[in-house]
Amino acid sequence: EPEVTQTPSHQVTQMGQEVILRCVPISNHLYFYWYRQILGQKVEFLVSFYNNEISEKSEIFDDQFSVERPDGSNFTLKIRSTKLEDSAMYFCASSEARDRDDTFGSGTRLTVV
Amino acid sequence: RKEVEQDPGPFNVPEGATVAFNCTYSNSASQSFFWYRQDCRKEPKLLMSVYSSGNEDGRFTAQLNRASQYISLLIRDSKLSDSATYLCVVNRGNQGGKLIFGQGTELSVKP
Numbered sequence: 001e002p003e004v005t006q007t008p009s010h011q012v013t014q015m016g017q018e019v020i021l022r023c024v025p026i027s028n029h030l031y032f033y034w035y036r037q038i039l040g041q042k043v044e045f046l047v048s049f050y051n052n053e054i055s056e057k058s059e060i061f062d063d064q065f066s067v068e069r070p071d072g073s074n075f076t077l078k079i080r081s082t083k084l085e086d087s088a089m090y091f092c093a094s095s096e097a098r099d100r101d102d103t104f105g106s107g108t109r110l111t112v113v
Numbered sequence: 114r115k116e117v118e119q120d121p122g123p124f125n126v127p128e129g130a131t132v133a134f135n136c137t138y139s140n141s142a143s144q145s146f147f148w149y150r151q152d153c154r155k156e157p158k159l160l161m162s163v164y165s166s167g168n169e170d171g172r173f174t175a176q177l178n179r180a181s182q183y184i185s186l187l188i189r190d191s192k193l194s195d196s197a198t199y200l201c202v203v204n205r206g207n208q209g210g211k212l213i214f215g216q217g218t219e220l221s222v223k224p
Binding site for chain 1: 144145147151154155156157158159162200202204206207209210211212213214215216217
């Protein structure tokens with residue numbers, strides 16, 4: 001069964017440092033997403049990406065965040081200057097169409113110290 | 114008002130019990146509806162899509178009432194392995210097609 005792959009599974013970083021979270025979406029999917037889940041809270045949408053550009057972003061996705069699809073397979077989320085409150089599980093997801101379900105990767109647990 | 118609201122949990126039930134989860138959504142423009150399952154510290158996984166006609170997958174039955182903006186999930190003959198958090202999820206289908214999650218309802222099935 002095709003899957004979304006995320007690396008690393010766990011990253012610890014110091015406050016103020018830049019981090020890049022990496023994802024390989026399912027190959028025939030066209031829509032890519034980042035979500036995050038703070039421990040004990042619900043899954044929250046961050047950003048959607050289609051046709052090599054951001055199609056929608058949430059209020060959480062401020063100037064500290066950026067996404068990129070540097071080649072035909074990878075999809076990255078960069079946080080420029082991490083804050084303590086960025087500590088969360090970050091999930092990458094992809095879907096075939098915008099009204100379909102998303103398939104999620106296993107997540108990157110980001111801990112900012 | 115929250116865009117997707119679920120029964121607060123947790124639900125603690127014995128094996129073999131039938132359990133029902135309820136969910137309401139506030140945006141009438143919502144187009145697609147799903148139940149996801151999330152195990153502790155894992156990614157959400159699609160359990161089933163939800164259609165107006167109702168749909169069934171083995172022990173699981175999902176219903177959608179668009180007029181009432183209400184979604185339900187029924188689990189019959191619950192198993193220990195059904196213990197997880199059940200997430201009600203809505204897709205408005207516009208713009209980027211983001212999913213909007215409820216806060217989840219935790220289910221614990223005991224022997």
